[in-house]
Amino acid sequence: MDFLVHMEVGSIGTGEDANRLLKQEADRAQELAEMGLLRRLWRVPGRRENWGIWTAKSIDELHAALSSLPLYPALHITIHPLATHPNDPNLPLPAKSKD
Amino acid sequence: MDFLVHMEVGSIGTGEDANRLLKQEADRAQELAEMGLLRRLWRVPGRRENWGIWTAKSIDELHAALSSLPLYPALHITIHPLATHPNDPNLPLPAKSKD
Amino acid sequence: MDFLVHMEVGSIGTGEDANRLLKQEADRAQELAEMGLLRRLWRVPGRRENWGIWTAKSIDELHAALSSLPLYPALHITIHPLATHPNDPNLPLPAKSKD
Amino acid sequence: MDFLVHMEVGSIGTGEDANRLLKQEADRAQELAEMGLLRRLWRVPGRRENWGIWTAKSIDELHAALSSLPLYPALHITIHPLATHPNDPNLPLPAKSKD
Amino acid sequence: MDFLVHMEVGSIGTGEDANRLLKQEADRAQELAEMGLLRRLWRVPGRRENWGIWTAKSIDELHAALSSLPLYPALHITIHPLATHPNDPNLPLPAKSKD
Amino acid sequence: MDFLVHMEVGSIGTGEDANRLLKQEADRAQELAEMGLLRRLWRVPGRRENWGIWTAKSIDELHAALSSLPLYPALHITIHPLATHPNDPNLPLPAKSKD
Amino acid sequence: MDFLVHMEVGSIGTGEDANRLLKQEADRAQELAEMGLLRRLWRVPGRRENWGIWTAKSIDELHAALSSLPLYPALHITIHPLATHPNDPNLPLPAKSKD
Amino acid sequence: MDFLVHMEVGSIGTGEDANRLLKQEADRAQELAEMGLLRRLWRVPGRRENWGIWTAKSIDELHAALSSLPLYPALHITIHPLATHPNDPNLPLPAKSKD
Amino acid sequence: MDFLVHMEVGSIGTGEDANRLLKQEADRAQELAEMGLLRRLWRVPGRRENWGIWTAKSIDELHAALSSLPLYPALHITIHPLATHPNDPNLPLPAKSKD
Amino acid sequence: MDFLVHMEVGSIGTGEDANRLLKQEADRAQELAEMGLLRRLWRVPGRRENWGIWTAKSIDELHAALSSLPLYPALHITIHPLATHPNDPNLPLPAKSKD
Numbered sequence: 003m004d005f006l007v008h009m010e011v012g013s014i015g016t017g018e019d020a021n022r023l024l025k026q027e028a029d030r031a032q033e034l035a036e037m038g039l040l041r042r043l044w045r046v047p048g049r050r051e052n053w054g055i056w057t058a059k060s061i062d063e064l065h066a067a068l069s070s071l072p073l074y075p076a077l078h079i080t081i082h083p084l085a086t087h088p089n090d091p092n093l094p095l096p097a098k099s100k101d
Numbered sequence: 102m103d104f105l106v107h108m109e110v111g112s113i114g115t116g117e118d119a120n121r122l123l124k125q126e127a128d129r130a131q132e133l134a135e136m137g138l139l140r141r142l143w144r145v146p147g148r149r150e151n152w153g154i155w156t157a158k159s160i161d162e163l164h165a166a167l168s169s170l171p172l173y174p175a176l177h178i179t180i181h182p183l184a185t186h187p188n189d190p191n192l193p194l195p196a197k198s199k200d
Numbered sequence: 201m202d203f204l205v206h207m208e209v210g211s212i213g214t215g216e217d218a219n220r221l222l223k224q225e226a227d228r229a230q231e232l233a234e235m236g237l238l239r240r241l242w243r244v245p246g247r248r249e250n251w252g253i254w255t256a257k258s259i260d261e262l263h264a265a266l267s268s269l270p271l272y273p274a275l276h277i278t279i280h281p282l283a284t285h286p287n288d289p290n291l292p293l294p295a296k297s298k299d
Numbered sequence: 300m301d302f303l304v305h306m307e308v309g310s311i312g313t314g315e316d317a318n319r320l321l322k323q324e325a326d327r328a329q330e331l332a333e334m335g336l337l338r339r340l341w342r343v344p345g346r347r348e349n350w351g352i353w354t355a356k357s358i359d360e361l362h363a364a365l366s367s368l369p370l371y372p373a374l375h376i377t378i379h380p381l382a383t384h385p386n387d388p389n390l391p392l393p394a395k396s397k398d
Numbered sequence: 399m400d401f402l403v404h405m406e407v408g409s410i411g412t413g414e415d416a417n418r419l420l421k422q423e424a425d426r427a428q429e430l431a432e433m434g435l436l437r438r439l440w441r442v443p444g445r446r447e448n449w450g451i452w453t454a455k456s457i458d459e460l461h462a463a464l465s466s467l468p469l470y471p472a473l474h475i476t477i478h479p480l481a482t483h484p485n486d487p488n489l490p491l492p493a494k495s496k497d
Numbered sequence: 498m499d500f501l502v503h504m505e506v507g508s509i510g511t512g513e514d515a516n517r518l519l520k521q522e523a524d525r526a527q528e529l530a531e532m533g534l535l536r537r538l539w540r541v542p543g544r545r546e547n548w549g550i551w552t553a554k555s556i557d558e559l560h561a562a563l564s565s566l567p568l569y570p571a572l573h574i575t576i577h578p579l580a581t582h583p584n585d586p587n588l589p590l591p592a593k594s595k596d
Numbered sequence: 597m598d599f600l601v602h603m604e605v606g607s608i609g610t611g612e613d614a615n616r617l618l619k620q621e622a623d624r625a626q627e628l629a630e631m632g633l634l635r636r637l638w639r640v641p642g643r644r645e646n647w648g649i650w651t652a653k654s655i656d657e658l659h660a661a662l663s664s665l666p667l668y669p670a671l672h673i674t675i676h677p678l679a680t681h682p683n684d685p686n687l688p689l690p691a692k693s694k695d
Numbered sequence: 696m697d698f699l700v701h702m703e704v705g706s707i708g709t710g711e712d713a714n715r716l717l718k719q720e721a722d723r724a725q726e727l728a729e730m731g732l733l734r735r736l737w738r739v740p741g742r743r744e745n746w747g748i749w750t751a752k753s754i755d756e757l758h759a760a761l762s763s764l765p766l767y768p769a770l771h772i773t774i775h776p777l778a779t780h781p782n783d784p785n786l787p788l789p790a791k792s793k794d
Numbered sequence: 795m796d797f798l799v800h801m802e803v804g805s806i807g808t809g810e811d812a813n814r815l816l817k818q819e820a821d822r823a824q825e826l827a828e829m830g831l832l833r834r835l836w837r838v839p840g841r842r843e844n845w846g847i848w849t850a851k852s853i854d855e856l857h858a859a860l861s862s863l864p865l866y867p868a869l870h871i872t873i874h875p876l877a878t879h880p881n882d883p884n885l886p887l888p889a890k891s892k893d
Numbered sequence: 894m895d896f897l898v899h900m901e902v903g904s905i906g907t908g909e910d911a912n913r914l915l916k917q918e919a920d921r922a923q924e925l926a927e928m929g930l931l932r933r934l935w936r937v938p939g940r941r942e943n944w945g946i947w948t949a950k951s952i953d954e955l956h957a958a959l960s961s962l963p964l965y966p967a968l969h970i971t972i973h974p975l976a977t978h979p980n981d982p983n984l985p986l987p988a989k990s991k992d
Contacts, residue, residue, distance in 0.1 A: 003259050004143060006105075006152055007345070028188050035190030042154075042191065044103060044183035047956035048898070048970035052186055053105055055141075055154075061201050065283040065344035079345035083281050084143035085263040087151055089127050091134030092141060102952050106840070146263035147205070147277035160894050164839035164976040178840035182974050184956040202341060204303075204350055226386050233388030240352075240389065242301060242381035245461035246403070246475035250384055251303055253339075253352075282341035285349055287325050289332030290339065300457050304543070358399050362481040362542035376543035380479050382461040400539060402501075402548055424584050431586030438550075438587065440499060440579035443659035444601070444673035448582055449501055451537075451550075480539035483547055485523050487530030488537065498655050502741070556597050560679040560740035574741035578677050580659040598737060600699075600746055622782050629784030636748075636785065638697060638777035641857035642799070642871035646780055647699055649735075649748075678737035681745055683721050685728030686735065696853050700939070754795050758877040758938035772939035776875050778857040796935060798897075798944055820980050827982030834946075834983065836895060836975035844978055845897055847933075847946075876935035879943055881919050883926030884933065 004041075004057050005064055006082040011050040014076050026072040039067045103140075103156050104163055105181040110149040113175050125171040138166045202239075202255050203262055204280040209248040212274050224270040237265045301338075301354050302361055303379040308347040311373050323369040336364045400437075400453050401460055402478040407446040410472050422468040435463045499536075499552050500559055501577040506545040509571050521567040534562045598635075598651050599658055600676040605644040608670050620666040633661045697734075697750050698757055699775040704743040707769050719765040732760045796833075796849050797856055798874040803842040806868050818864040831859045895932075895948050896955055897973040902941040905967050917963040930958045 014020050034040040042055040058064035068079060113119050133139040141154040157163035167178060212218050232238040240253040256262035266277060311317050331337040339352040355361035365376060410416050430436040438451040454460035464475060509515050529535040537550040553559035563574060608614050628634040636649040652658035662673060707713050727733040736747040751757035761772060806812050826832040834847040850856035860871060905911050925931040933946040949955035959970060 006143070031188040032190065035192060038192075040190055040192075043186040043189040044105070045186040045956065047182055047184040047952050048959045048968075048972050053181065053183065061281045061283050061344050065342065068345045077345075081281060081345050082152065083146055083259045083279060084152065085146040085259045087142040087144040089130040090142040091131065091139055093134055093137075093139075144263065146259050147266045147275075147279050160839050160974045160976050164837065167840045176840075180840050180974060182952045182972060184952050204341070229386040230388065233390055236390075238388055238390075241384040241387040242303070243384040243461065245380055245382040245457050246464045246473075246477050251379065251381065280350065281344055282350065283344040285340040285342040287328040288340040289329065289337055291332055291335075291337075358479045358481045358542050362540065365543045374543075378479060378543050380457045380477060382457050402539070427584040428586065431588055434588075436586055436588075439582040439585040440501070441582040441659065443578055443580040443655050444662045444671075444675050449577065449579060478548065479542055480548060481542040483538040483540040485526040486538040487527065487535055489530055489533075489535075556677045556679050556740050560738065563741045572741075576677060576741050578655045578675060580655050600737070625782040626784065629786055632786075634784055634786075637780040637783040638699070639780040639857065641776055641778040641853050642860045642869075642873050647775065647777060676746065677740055678746065679740040681736040681738040683724040684736040685725065685733055687728055687731075687733075754875045754877050754938050758936065761939045770939075774875060774939050776853045776873060778853045798935070823980040824982065827984055830984075832982055832984075835978040835981040836897070837978040839974055839976040845973065845975065874944065875938055876944060877938040879934040879936040881922040882934040883923065883931055885926055885929075885931075 003059070004055060004084040006084055007054045007056050007068070008080040008082070009052050009054070010078040011052075011073060012076040012078065014073065023072055030071055034067055034070075037067075039063075102158070103154060103183040105183055106153045106155050106167070107179040107181070108151050108153070109177040110151075110172060111175040111177065113172065122171055129170055133166050133169075136166075138162075201257070202253060202282040204282055205252045205254050205266070206278040206280070207250050207252070208276040209250075209271060210274040210276065212271065221270055228269055232265050232268075235265075237261075300356070301352060301381040303381055304351045304353050304365070305377040305379070306349050306351070307375040308349075308370060309373040309375065311370065320369055327368055331364050331367075334364075336360075399455070400451060400480040402480055403450045403452050403464070404476040404478070405448050405450070406474040407448075407469060408472040408474065410469065419468055426467055430463050430466075433463075435459075498554070499550060499579040501579055502549045502551050502563070503575040503577070504547050504549070505573040506547075506568060507571040507573065509568065518567055525566055529562050529565075532562075534558075597653070598649060598678040600678055601648045601650050601662070602674040602676070603646050603648070604672040605646075605667060606670040606672065608667065617666055624665055628661050628664075631661075633657075696752070697748060697777040699777055700747045700749050700761070701773040701775070702745050702747070703771040704745075704766060705769040705771065707766065716765055723764055727760050727763075730760075732756075795851070796847060796876040798876055799846045799848050799860070800872045800874070801844050801846070802870040803844075803865060804868040804870065806865065815864055822863055826859050826862075829859075831855075894950070895946060895975040897975055898945045898947050898959070899971040899973070900943050900945070901969040902943075902964060903967040903969065905964065914963055921962055925958050925961075928958075930954075 014023055031040055031043070039056055039058055040054060041057055044053050046052060056064060056067070058067065064081070068074065068077075071077065113122055130139055130142070138155055138157055139153060140156055143152050145151060155163060155166065157166065163180070167173065167176075170176065212221055229238055229241070237254055237256055238252060239255055242251050244250060254262060254265065256265065262279070266272065266275075269275065311320055328337055328340070336353055336355055337351060338354055341350050343349060353361060353364070355364065361378070365371065365374075368374065410419055427436055427439070435452055435454055436450060437453055440449050442448060452460060452463065454463065460477070464470065464473075467473065509518055526535055526538070534551055534553055535549060536552055539548050541547060551559060551562065553562065559576070563569065563572075566572065608617055625634055625637070633650055633652055634648060635651055638647050640646060650658060650661065652661065658675070662668065662671075665671065707716055724733055724736070732749055732751055734748045734750055736745055738745050749757060749760065751760065757774070761767065761770075764770065806815055823832055823835070831848055831850055832846060833849055836845050838844060848856060848859065850859065856873070860866065860869075863869065905914055922931055922934070930947055930949055931945060932948055935944050937943060947955060947958065949958065955972070959965065959968075962968065
C-alpha cells in the first residue's frame with residue numbers, strides 16, 4: 003500500500019549535534035529506501051517540510067518506519083492513505099529533475 | 102519540475118453523460134501521461150478526490166495540462182510545488198500495488 | 201488493520217425513495233459486518249453523522265467496502281488509519297448500551 | 300454510554316522520569332480497562348496521539364477516569380459522545396491485529 | 399447530566415408553513431421543558447442560532463429529545479457534554495431578564 | 498443580561514503556589530456568585546476549560562468581574578452575548594447533578 | 597454599550613425588487629441612526645460586507661434593531677461586544693472622509 | 696481614510712517594567728489621538744485585545760503610527776481597511792458609555 | 795498606495811453570455827490598467843482565481859475600480875494593503891514570462 | 894516564472910546582533926534583486942511580515958534563493974506559484990509610492 007506522508011521538521015538545534023542528527027537521518031532514510039519503504043521524497047520549497055511517497059504492508063509497518071527516524075521526536079507527521087486510481091499511469095518518475 | 106496536485110471532483114451528474122465524461126477524462130489522462138506530464142495518480146479512499154504527481158517544465162505548462170482535462174470545470178485543484186530533497190531515493194514506485 | 205471512519209450523510213431526500221435507500225443501507229451494512237469489515241457503528245448525537253470502526257486487509261479493500269454503500273454518493277467520509285497501541289486492552293465492547 | 304476519545308500527548312521529557320511515567324500510564328490504563336472504562340486504544344500512526352473507545356455511566360465518571368491518568372497534565376483531550384446507531388453490528392473487534 | 403447545546407437553524411421557508419412549523423417547535427420545546435430535558439434557551443443575537451442547557455440521563459435520551467424537534471431536519475446541532483465544576487454556585491438563573 | 502463564557506486555563510504551575518491560587522479562585526468565584534454575577538459553572542470533561550453562565554448589567558461590569566479572578570492572567574476567555582429566546586422555559590437547573 | 601457589528605450581505609436578487617429592498621434598508625438605517633442605535637457604518641472594500649458601530653442599552657435591544665432591518669433574512673451577522681478602554685481618546689470621527 | 700484595527704497584546708512581563716511600558720503606551724496613544732490618527736479604542740471584554748478606529752492619509756502613515764507604539768513588539772495587529780458606506784450616519788459616538 | 799488583491803471567480807454560466815462577459819471584463823481590465831489602477835495580474839494555476847497588484851490613491855478609489863468590473867457580482871475579493879518595505883528593489887517585472 | 898511569496902519574520906532577538914542580521918538581510922536582498930530573482934517587496938502594515946514578487950527559472954532556484962537569506966531560519970514562508978493571465982497589463986509598478 004502507498005501512503006503520502008507530510009513531515010514538518012521542528013527545532014533540532016544548531017552546530018555539530020544538529021549536523022550529526024541530519025547525517026543519521028540521511029543514513030536511516032537510505033536504509034528505509036533500500037527496504038522499499040521510502041520511495042520518493044521532496045522538499046517543500048522555502049520550508050522545513052517535506053512530502054514523501056512511502057510503501058508499506060500495514061499501518062503498523064509504516065508507523066515503525068517513521069518512528070525509527072532519528073528526527074522522529076522533532077517531526078509533526080500527517081499520513082494520507084492512498085488507494086489505487088483507475089487512471090494511474092504508474093510511470094516511473096524521472097531521475098532527479100534538473101531544472 | 103515535480104508538482105503534487107490534489108483534486109476534488111465536484112458534481113458531474115449521473116447516467117450516460119457522466120460516463121462519457123469519465124471516459125474522456127481517462128483518455129485525456131492517458132495522453133498527458135504519454136506526454137510525461139502525469140506520472141502517478143492515487144484515489145483518496147472514501148472520497149471523490151485524488152492525489153497526483155505531475156511533472157512540467159513551467160507553471161504555465163502545468164496549468165495548460167490541468168485545464169485541458171474534460172472534468173476541469175468540476176475540479177477544485179490545489180498545487181503543491183516540489184523542490185529536490187537531498188535524501189530522495191528516487192525509487193520507481195512498485196507496479197500497481199496488489200494488496 | 202483497523203480504521204476509524206467518520207461519515208457525514210448529505211441530502212437523501214424524503215418519502216418512500218429515502219426510506220428504501222435507508223433500508224438498502226442497513227442491509228449492506230449488515231453484509232459488510234458479516235464479512236468482518238464493519239465492526240462497530242455509533243451515531244453522532246444530534247447530527248446525521250456517524251463514527252465507525254472498520255477492519256480491512258488493505259486501503260483498497262476499505263475503499264471498495266465504503267463505496268459499495270447505497271448512500272455512498274451522499275456521504276462525506278474521513279478515514280483515520282489506526283496503529284496498534286501497547287496499552288490497548290482489546291476488550292469487547294459491551295452489548296448495545298442500555299442507558 | 301460509549302465515548303470516542305482523542306488524546307494528544309504533549310511534552311513529557313526524556314530519560315528515566317519519562318519511562319517511569321509511561322510505565323505508570325500503562326498500569327493505570329490496565330486498571331481502567333479492568334474497571335470496564337477503557338475498552339480499546341489505538342495509536343495514530345506517526346504521531347504521539349491516540350484514539351480510544353471509553354465506556355462510562357456518566358460524564359463525571361469519564362472525567363474522573365481521564366484525569367486519573369498519570370499523563371493527564373500533558374494530555375490535550377477531545378471527547379466525542381456516541382449514541383446508539385440502528386445499523387451497529389456490535390461485533391467484537393478482532394484480537395490484536397497482526398498485519 | 400447537563401449538556402450545552404448549540405443550534406443553527408437552516409432554511410425553513412416563509413409564509414404559513416414556516417409559521418406553523420415555528421408554532422410546533424415552540425409546543426415541542428415546552429413539552430421537553432415539562433419533561434425536564436430543556437432547561438434554558440437563549441438566542442444568539444443577530445443570528446438564527448441558539449444556545450441551550452439540556453439535562454438528560456443518557457446521550458441516547460438527549461439524541462431522542464433533539465431529533466423529536468419539528469425543526470430537526472433544518473438544524474445543525476453541536477453538543478458540548480458538561481461535567482460538574484467544584485466552583486459551580488448552582489444559582490437559579492433570574493427570571494427572564496428585563497434589561 | 499446573560500452571557501455564556503468559555504474559559505481555558507493556561508499554565509498555573511504546581512505545588513503550594515498553584516493550590517493557593519486555586520483556593521483564591523474558588524473564594525472569588527463564590528463572591529461573584531453572591532453578587533449575582535456568576536450563576537452556573539461546568540467543567541469541560543477531560544480539559545482544563547469551563548463553561549459558565551454569567552449575568553451582568555453591562556459589558557464593563559462583566560469585564561470587571563472576569564478580570565477580578567485571581568487566575569485571570571492565565572485565562573483565555575471567550576464571551577458569547579445571549580439574547581432572550583421566546584421558547585426559553587427558564588427552568589431552574591437541577592441541584593448538582595448526581596449521575 | 598457599544599458593539600462592533602460585522603454584516604455579510606447574502607443574495608438579494610436583482611432588478612426593481614432588489615432596488616426597493618436597498619432603499620428600504622437605507623431608510624431603516626437612517627431611523628436606527630436617529631434613535632441613536634447605529635453610529636457609524638463602513639463598507640468592506642471589494643465585498644458585500646460592512647462594519648458598523650452600534651450603541652444599545654441591552655443585547656435584546658441590539659437584536660431587535662438588527663432584526664428590524666429589511667435585509668435581515670439575507671444577513672450573516674457577527675457581534676463583537678466592546679468594553680471601555682482607558683486609552684480611548686473618544687474623538688469624534690471626521691466627517692465623511694474625502695480621500 | 697479610516698481603518699479598523701484589532702490588536703492582541705502578547706506577554707509584557709509584570710512589575711514596574713510592565714507598568715512603565717503601559718504608561719508610555721497610554722502617553723503615545725494620547726499623542727496619536729492629538730495627531731488625529733487614533734480616534735476610538737475599545738477593549739475586548741475578558742481579553743488582552745482591543746479594537747480601534749484609526750484615520751490615516753496612507754497605509755505607510757498608519758504603519759508608522761502603529762509601529763511607534765511602545766508595546767509594538769508585543770502586539771499582533773490585524774488591519775481592516777474601510778471604505779465609505781452610503782448608509783453611514785456618521786454620528787459622533789456618545790461620550791464614554793456609562794452603563 | 796499599492797494593494798495585493800486576490801479574486802476568486804464564481805459561477806458565470808457558459809456559452810455566448812459568458813464569453814461576452816469575459817470580453818467585457820478584459821476590456822475593463824485594460825481601461826483600469828490605462829488609468830494606472832491595475833498593474834499586474836496573474837492566474838492561480840489550476841483555479842479560477844487570480845492575484846493582482848493594484849495602485850490607488852484611496853481605499854474608496856480601489857473599491858470603485860473593483861466594483862466597476864463586469865464580473866464583480868461573481869467575484870469573492872480579498873484585499874491586502876501594502877506598505878513600503880526598505881528592501882524593496884522596485885524592479886520592473888520582466889515582460890510576459892515565456893517559460 | 895513568477896512567484897508570490899509571503900514571509901512572516903519570527904524572533905530575531907534585539908540589540909547589535911539583530912541589527913547586523915537585518916543589515917546582512919538587506920545586502921542579500923539587494924544581491925538577489927541584482928540577479929533578477931527578487932523583483933518587488935512590500936511590508937504588511939502593522940506586522941513583521943512581507944509580500945514579495947520573485948522570478949526564478951525553477952522551484953529549486955527559488956528555494957536556493959530563499960534559503961540563502963540570512964533571516965531564513967527565522968522565516969515562515971508561503972509560496973504561491975503564478976501562471977500567466979491573459980488580462981495582465983504587465984505595467985511597471987510606479988517608483989516607490991509617495992502617498
